Amino acid sequence: xxxxxxxxxxxxxxxxxxxxxxxxxxxxxxxxxxxxxxxxxxxxxxxxxxxxxxxxxxxxxxxxxxxxxxxxxxxxxxxxxxxxxxxxxxxxxxxxxxxxxxxxxxxxxxxxxxxxxxxxxxxxxxxxxxxxxxxxxxxxxxxxxxxxxxxxxxxxxxxxxxx
Amino acid sequence: xxxxxxxxxxxxxxxxxxxxxxxxxxxxxxxxxxxxxxxxxxxxxxxxxxxxxxxxxxxxxxxxxxxxxxxxxxxxxxxxxxxxxxxxxxxxxxxxxxxxxxxxxxxxxxxxxxxxxxxxxxxxxxxxxxxxxxxxxxxxxxxxxxxxxxxxxxxxxxxxxxxxxxxxxxxxxxxxxxxxxxxxxxxxxxxxxxxxxxxxxxxxxxxxxxxxxxxxxxxxxxxxxxxxxxxxxxxxxxxxxxxxxxxxxxxxxxxxxxxxxxxxxxxxxxxxxxxxxxxxxxxxxxxxxxxxxxxxxxxxxxxxxxxxxxxxxxxxxxxxxxxxxxxxxxxxxxxxxxxxxxxxxxxxxxxxxxxxxxxxxxxxxxxxxxxxxxxxxxxxxxxxxxxxxxxxxxxxxxxxxxxxxxxxxxxxxxxxxxxxxxxxxxxxxxxxxxxxxxxxxxxxxxxxxxxxxxxxxxxxxxxxxxxxxxxxxxxxxxxxxxxxxxxxxxxxxxxxxxxxxxxxxxxxxxxxxxxxxxxxxxxxxxxxxxxxxxxxxxxxxxxxxxxxxxxxxxxxxxxxxxxxxxxxxxxxxxxxxxxxxxxxxx
Numbered sequence: 001x002x003x004x005x006x007x008x009x010x011x012x013x014x015x016x017x018x019x020x021x022x023x024x025x026x027x028x029x030x031x032x033x034x035x036x037x038x039x040x041x042x043x044x045x046x047x048x049x050x051x052x053x054x055x056x057x058x059x060x061x062x063x064x065x066x067x068x069x070x071x072x073x074x075x076x077x078x079x080x081x082x083x084x085x086x087x088x089x090x091x092x093x094x095x096x097x098x099x100x101x102x103x104x105x106x107x108x109x110x111x112x113x114x115x116x117x118x119x120x121x122x123x124x125x126x127x128x129x130x131x132x133x134x135x136x137x138x139x140x141x142x143x144x145x146x147x148x149x150x151x152x153x154x155x156x157x158x159x160x161x162x163x
Numbered sequence: 164x165x166x167x168x169x170x171x172x173x174x175x176x177x178x179x180x181x182x183x184x185x186x187x188x189x190x191x192x193x194x195x196x197x198x199x200x201x202x203x204x205x206x207x208x209x210x211x212x213x214x215x216x217x218x219x220x221x222x223x224x225x226x227x228x229x230x231x232x233x234x235x236x237x238x239x240x241x242x243x244x245x246x247x248x249x250x251x252x253x254x255x256x257x258x259x260x261x262x263x264x265x266x267x268x269x270x271x272x273x274x275x276x277x278x279x280x281x282x283x284x285x286x287x288x289x290x291x292x293x294x295x296x297x298x299x300x301x302x303x304x305x306x307x308x309x310x311x312x313x314x315x316x317x318x319x320x321x322x323x324x325x326x327x328x329x330x331x332x333x334x335x336x337x338x339x340x341x342x343x344x345x346x347x348x349x350x351x352x353x354x355x356x357x358x359x360x361x362x363x364x365x366x367x368x369x370x371x372x373x374x375x376x377x378x379x380x381x382x383x384x385x386x387x388x389x390x391x392x393x394x395x396x397x398x399x400x401x402x403x404x405x406x407x408x409x410x411x412x413x414x415x416x417x418x419x420x421x422x423x424x425x426x427x428x429x430x431x432x433x434x435x436x437x438x439x440x441x442x443x444x445x446x447x448x449x450x451x452x453x454x455x456x457x458x459x460x461x462x463x464x465x466x467x468x469x470x471x472x473x474x475x476x477x478x479x480x481x482x483x484x485x486x487x488x489x490x491x492x493x494x495x496x497x498x499x500x501x502x503x504x505x506x507x508x509x510x511x512x513x514x515x516x517x518x519x520x521x522x523x524x525x526x527x528x529x530x531x532x533x534x535x536x537x538x539x540x541x542x543x544x545x546x547x548x549x550x551x552x553x554x555x556x557x558x559x560x561x562x563x564x565x566x567x568x569x570x571x572x573x574x575x576x577x578x579x580x581x582x583x584x585x586x587x588x589x590x591x592x593x594x595x596x597x598x599x600x601x602x603x604x605x606x607x608x609x610x611x612x613x614x615x616x617x618x619x620x621x622x623x624x625x626x627x628x629x630x631x632x633x634x635x636x637x638x639x640x641x642x643x644x645x646x647x648x649x650x651x652x653x654x655x656x657x658x659x660x661x662x663x664x665x666x667x668x669x670x671x672x673x674x675x676x677x678x679x680x681x682x683x684x685x686x687x688x689x690x691x692x693x694x695x696x697x698x699x700x701x702x703x704x705x706x707x708x709x710x711x712x713x714x715x716x717x718x719x720x721x722x723x724x725x726x727x728x729x730x731x732x733x734x735x736x737x738x739x740x741x742x743x744x745x746x747x748x749x
């Protein structure tokens with residue numbers, strides 16, 4: 001099952017490689033990973049999307065907690081949460097495709113952030129499923145390039161990951 | 164007053180009360196060695212290979228309550244240390260390894276003797292540090308010692324670039340450490356402990372399974388009190404030997420791949436299992452599904468939450484320091500004043516005694532060939548069961564574990580997790596330095612001993628009079644055994660031709676060597692080796708043992724705990740009238 005883990009860790013050199021190394025050494029999956037510093041500069045927050053049985057996810061959580069630099073780990077799946085991913089997608093936009101692409105971007109609440117005679121670059125934010133749906137919805141042959149950030153997640157309401 | 168980074172390193176080690184640093188100098192650590200030269204508070208032990216430095220520091224730790232320290236240079240010094248670090252990591256041994264690194268401006272430029280030590284050791288350390296700022300040096304070393312010895316212990320590497328050792332800074336050693344992301348748990352959850360107590364009281368076939376966590380956690384008294392006060396049967400893992408006394412009647416022997424019949428049968432057939440600082444690893448329970456095919460309730464005490472429910476799901480997990488948790492359990496037993504069902508326990512013991520009766524450790528004696536088991540038995544007798552025993556890895560290691568009855572923890576030092584050949588001799592040196600008044604013996608084989616035989620030179624230099632008990636069967640014995648049993652006797656590369664004359668080797672290093680080929684000579688030679696006359700000497704005993712001897716019982720690959728290959732006298736035979744005669748066995 002797909003799980004989305006939020007990890008608060010010390011903003012120190014090498015902390016990221018400890019987390020990534022743990023996943024590869026123990027043969028856990030990383031579907032996506034995103035990391036950046038938080039409002040507290042001493043801390044980084046990482047979101048890892050992974051999949052595995054409940055036992056494996058339990059081990060992943062425990063092993064992450066065991067890393068000295070990891071301050072806190074939560075499995076966002078355990079309660080209501082929101083996740084967002086951003087994609088930049090460059091598409092060929094010529095002739096009748098140009099209008100169609102604008103229309104599709106609007107439907108998916110994307111924004112065209114770069115325009116040339118032949119291309120559009122669209123910024124699209126949403127759940128990973130929504131981004132997948134956009135890719136499915138447009139003509140594959142017009143896609144020139146995509147770049148995705150991987151999912152970031154946050155708990156709903158009062159649920160807060162903080163030290 | 165400002166002092167150099169190298170002097171700061173030395174001061175830190177002094178503040179930590181370090182007695183010995185095991186190491187080997189080189190370019191990147193020259194400043195540190197210069198600072199060591201100028202002090203006399205701790206001693207440096209110059210090994211002959213960095214791997215040995217780490218094993219010696221590790222065994223110094225294993226055989227004492229202190230943290231072992233190793234010091235190596237950058238590049239090859241650091242990589243040579245890795246096997247030793249991984250060995251300590253797998254067995255959760257507190258240790259601090261200081262490694263030199265090229266100067267910070269040179270890092271990443273493929274400088275001479277540069278290697279990414281922090282990267283290489285990341286998967287096999289509890290934690291590691293690269294110190295780039297001299298102002299963080301003292302605090303980092305303080306943290307390294309703290310992390311190494313608290314919680315589930317383990318090795319910590321501190322990688323120190325050469326320019327950091329040369330710069331100057333004020334020295335201030337922090338009195339305490341607080342790491343917000345690292346807060347080891349001591350006490351177990353009282354509710355969980357109550358559940359555990361109740362489960363044990365309701366048990367019909369209870370069993371206590373004690374691992375290395377009880378040794379590292381210093382919980383031998385609590386384990387012993389619990390087992391004795393409740394009248395429970397107890398087993399120790401390879402790493403747990405000595406946590407419960409090996410000569411006690413409630414001890415069923417070691418369990419696992421080469422455990423006794425009764426220890427393994429009890430493990431399979433118990434209804435409530437109390438696991439204390441043990442991790443259900445593959446060499447202990449073999450296949451988890453088979454182990455759980457006989458329903459049982461499991462209580463698991465471990466300081467490391469990730470050890471719990473890793474291979475086996477448990478009913479009552481208790482995260483905490485084993486000593487504290489067992490104390491709380493004992494307290495609850497005392498308060499409740501209840502004991503497990505005496506009738507059920509008596510029936511369980513009756514069953515266990517039936518399993519124990521044929522003695523799965525019996526072997527056929529010989530007047531012509533030296534039986535390796537016999538050597539260990541005699542060693543046990545002659546040392547009065549009091550020696551510190553180190554071992555290498557292979558058949559001799561299993562025989563040592565089976566036939567030497569360890570009555571106290573920290574008496575048996577072996578590479579259980581990683582299975583590192585070459586551990587035994589440097590470990591014996593480290594253990595002897597930590598325990599100058601104890602007899603220390605290294606039980607080894609002709610294969611393993613050659614993986615770090617150069618340390619005979621270190622032993623000479625530092626007058627560590629360890630006794631090397633080499634069970635020389637001219638084979639890589641455990642490999643040979645597997646090839647005999649599972650690979651159609653195709654002895655691929657397990658025979659060592661061109662073995663050296665070990666007596667001459669011992670003599671060349673300035674020690675005493677004896678070659679022993681006759682069973683009748685085993686006892687007298689051992690007596691001589693441990694006699695007061697040779698108390699101050701390293702004695703290398705080259706026992707030429709029976710080449711065909713196998714370690715039994717044995718759990719083959721993929722087999723369950725109750726599917727052991729048994730020694731010949733216990734094998735079932737369909738032949739009518741086949742007799743089981745235990746009379747000629749020892």
